[in-house]
Amino acid sequence: MNQQPNNPLHGITLETIVTELVDHFGWDGFAQRINLNCxxxxxSVKSSLKFLRRTDWARKKVEQLYISTFSR
Structure with missing residues (x-):
């Protein structure tokens, strides 16, 4: 298996990232931090994943929020 010690998102799916951020902030708090219509x-998690998988800049914002929120 390819090790990626410098990648904090290695092994974490986009669905997990969105779900944990929604659980932590709620949809309203999530939308306040990242202003996206989705x-x-x-x-919903499903519609958000569909948008984020097609929109690289938005996915990067979500990933950065996840890292800054849950960095250990």
Missing amino acids: FKNDP
Whole structure:
């Protein structure tokens, strides 16, 4: 298996990232931190994942929020 010691997101799926951020902040808090319609208008994990998988800049913002929130 390829080791990535400098990658804090190694082995963490995008679904896990979104789910943990929603559990921590709630949808409203999540939308306040990252102003995206997929988090504000009828949000769901499934619709957010669909958008984030197609939009690289938005995914990077979500990943950065995850790292800054849950860095150990």
